Amino acid sequence: MAESRDPSALDRTEVLRIRNDFPLLAHLVNGKTLVYLDSGATSQNPQSVLEAEQEFYEQRNSAVHRGAHTLAAHATVAFEDARATVAQFVGAREEEIVWTANATAGLNLLAYAFSNASIGDVPAESRRFAVGPCDEIVVTEMEHHANLVPWQELCRRTGAALRYIPVTDAGTLDLDEAARVIGPKTRVLAFTHVSNVLGTINPVAHLVGLARAVGALVVLDACQSAPHLPLDVKALDVDFAVFSGHKMLGPTGIGALYGRQELLDALPPVTTGGSMITTVTMERSGYLPAPQRFEAGTQPVSQAIAMAAAARYLMETGMERIHAREGVLAQRMLEGLRELPGIRLLGPAPGVERAALVAFDVDGVHAHDVGQYLDAQGIAVRVGHHCAQPLHRRFGLTATTRASAYLYTTEDEVDAFLQGVAGVRGFFGVK
Structure with missing residues (x-):
């Protein structure tokens, strides 16, 4: 960074x-x-963020990844450059950043992808995300609804159990209870980096260590940390993280999901359609690797470019x-x-x-x-x-x-x- x-x-x-x-x-x-x-x-x-979005519409407005004409090429370069900038901002590789509508959309994407991995005929590499009645999803008592309700729904669809780490009177997580709640049945640990109510900065390394000890995947809600403190997803050793553009000086309607490359490539797609496929027949379809496999349809191109301008502003400051x-x-x-x-x-x-x-x-x-x-x-x-x-x-x-x-x-x-x-x-x- x-x-x-x-x-x-x-x-x-x-x-x-x-x-x-x-x-x-x-x-x-x-x-x-x-x-x-x-x-x-x-x-x-x-002003630089406002101008970045306006400049795109005035000089480069075109669909990305879809045209052979010059304007489309310029739009695609700007779009992918934006991805690289936001990846740099959080210490990731550009292939590990998926554009989403917001952080809530990123968390729902994960929960539904896990659900898709749990039913029907899925590729062998996707079965690592399957959850069922013998499994547990762990969150915390301080979560924003965006990092709670999608996991509740995943449990409802799959029969998995939802457990949570309680909050102390001092407004911190009860780490003794965390060690008891996170156990052999835990498949996912999802928690906020910084509480949007308490201002508490959670001990990521400690919680990741508990999850790693039982082989659980870690999902980090970085909505209140990415805009306000140095964030390096690799150093934090989380598997997935989400954050929103509008909380970090950027526009609304854009956010990002970070995921380890090998995990994103194995994760089943959720939204399907154009731009995320390889070959389509009337019987079956094949999907592109990440991040494109999670970016069906027309993308928020101007918003991504403006979010990258916001990331540059923060990094320069x-x-x-x-x-x-x-x-x-x-x-x-x-x-x-x-x-x-x-x-x-x-x-x-x-x-x-x-x-x-x-x-x-x-x-x-x-x-x-x-x-x-x-x-x-x-x-x-x-x-x-x-x-x-x-x-x-x-x-x-x-x-x-x-x-x-x-x-x-x-x-x-x-x-x-x-x-x-x-x-x-x-x-x-x-x-």
């Missing part, structure tokens, strides 16, 4: 320069200067520097919220390394009301269960407010947010 700058935290001057690259950050909301603290849901786009910067912001938010009365914080305590997102409950005020109160001041945060109902239930809550920072967030914005939260209970008459 190429990085061009010193791995120290971004300073204030650099952050202010970075902000100039993001047109939307200059907008007013409700007559107030926008304070955007919802990057954990969707990040904003730098330096992922180590972004991570260090966000660590400072995370502690500032935590310390500030901890000083306010009636605030219950979720996740690791101040002083523990975590992602730059904080979920919290305001005593006596529903999260939706908190969000609307802050929005009236131009402060954008996320409210609800954040697609993690079991995790909220674990802490006795139905909803929380979540503030999430990124490389363009300033200390002044964090302070404005803290000042806003400080006024919530008084505004709603809660003592």
Whole structure:
């Protein structure tokens, strides 16, 4: 993963320069200067990303892999160059990156591929993915629904059992329980790298070690890690990983599935049709190797090119520097919220390394009301269960407010947010 700058935290001057690259950050909301603290849901786009997508439509727009004309050749080169860039961003080979609509689509692709390997006449190399009534799929209690519901459905279709690693009161995984839950029947361990609610950075090496000891495949949800900290899928030794473009400065409608080359080539296809076949007769079809075997139909070409532009922007800024910067912001938010009365914080305590997102409950005020109160001041945060109902239930809550920072967030914005939260209970008459 190429990085061009010193791995120290971004300073204030650099952050202010970075902000100039993001047109939307200059907008007013409700007559107030926008304070955007919802990057954990969707990040904003730098001008270079917007221009990359526009440039494709203005100068190269054509179907890829399908034409002999010059425009199609240029589009195909740009499309595959984008794949190579995103592969570099996560430390993979370009043949190991499959374009998907988003991370959710990547996880569903895996779950359905495992299901396809479990029924009917499948090639011998695909049977390694088959699961049945004697097998177990293991997830964690902190998973986003996208990394839970597809595995529930796989178990429903195949008869396999779903088990989970519980979360401690401190907002970390119970590793003692993990060692008991992951056992000889475990076929797949799927877990999030960084919790989208707690900000917890999970011990990937430890969990991968438990999975390797029993021969289980490892699926990593990297949605909250790929945009915010250095990610090297080879060094992490995971078998599959997913991440989305719109959380890492890119456009919506594009994500990526990483898979070890030998596993992707053996994995049964899920979506079938044009562009993923070798020979088709009226009786049978043959399929291309990965990644094309998972990319049927017309691809999100402009989105892939823009996602690659986002990856280049992040690499040029330096992922180590972004991570260090966000660590400072995370502690500032935590310390500030901890000083306010009636605030219950979720996740690791101040002083523990975590992602730059904080979920919290305001005593006596529903999260939706908190969000609307802050929005009236131009402060954008996320409210609800954040697609993690079991995790909220674990802490006795139905909803929380979540503030999430990124490389363009300033200390002044964090302070404005803290000042806003400080006024919530008084505004709603809660003592």
